[in-house]
Amino acid sequence: xxxxxxxxxxxxxxxxxxxxxxxxxxxxxxxxxxxxxxxxxxxxxxxxxxxxxxxxxxxxxxxxxxxxxxxxxxxxxxxxxxxxxxxxxxxxxxxxxxxxxxxxxxxxxxxxxxxxxxxxxxxxxxxxxxxxxxxxxxxxxxxxxxxxxxxxxxxxxxxxxxxxxxxxxxxx
Numbered sequence: 001x002x003x004x005x006x007x008x009x010x011x012x013x014x015x016x017x018x019x020x021x022x023x024x025x026x027x028x029x030x031x032x033x034x035x036x037x038x039x040x041x042x043x044x045x046x047x048x049x050x051x052x053x054x055x056x057x058x059x060x061x062x063x064x065x066x067x068x069x070x071x072x073x074x075x076x077x078x079x080x081x082x083x084x085x086x087x088x089x090x091x092x093x094x095x096x097x098x099x100x101x102x103x104x105x106x107x108x109x110x111x112x113x114x115x116x117x118x119x120x121x122x123x124x125x126x127x128x129x130x131x132x133x134x135x136x137x138x139x140x141x142x143x144x145x146x147x148x149x150x151x152x153x154x155x156x157x158x159x160x161x162x163x164x165x166x167x168x169x170x171x172x
Contacts, residue, residue: 004048005041007031015049024050024114025140043143065169066112066123068102068131072162081156100162102153103145114144121166131164 007015011031018027024046032042074096079086082100092098103115112123120135121128133154142151158164 004045005037007035007045007049011035012049012053015046016053016055019046019050019055023117025117025143028143029140039139039143064112064123066103066115067167067169068115068119068164069167070100070102070157070162070164071097072100072157072160074098075160078156078160081153100153100157102150102157102164111144115141116166118144119164119166123166123168126168129166129168131166133158133164136164 011034014034015027015031018030027046027050028039028042031037031046032039035042037045074089074092074094076089076094079089082089082098116123118137118141119131120137121131136154136158138151138154141154142148154164
């Protein structure tokens, strides 16, 4: 995790305005552009500013969970990007259909909405749950999920022709 950097009162006000107009991603990208910050520093600074202003606490748990799964043909070259270690795939034949969990159990509603936006899906419209990999905004996904490895895995599986699905699960 990166520490937030101190910003002026004017920059803090601009963060709040950008957040109100376009949400977290808009505020982070605007601060990054205006101050020349890296994504991680801009994200940490925006989150600290929003928290200090009472706009951001932690994501409350919800009665919904979400995840991203991918399906495709097994290739040995993909083992570093799959769910399990190499020994689990020793007997898996090339071309076998497999399922990969990229992201699982996102259980904070605000985070579900942010991730869905990065994926180009509407979490409440099941017609959009087959993800068009070309519509995925990987830079925003990297900021929201704060995980470079997730984006590396997504890109490797996308290049191998995997299909991606957004999955909602309603908790009882």
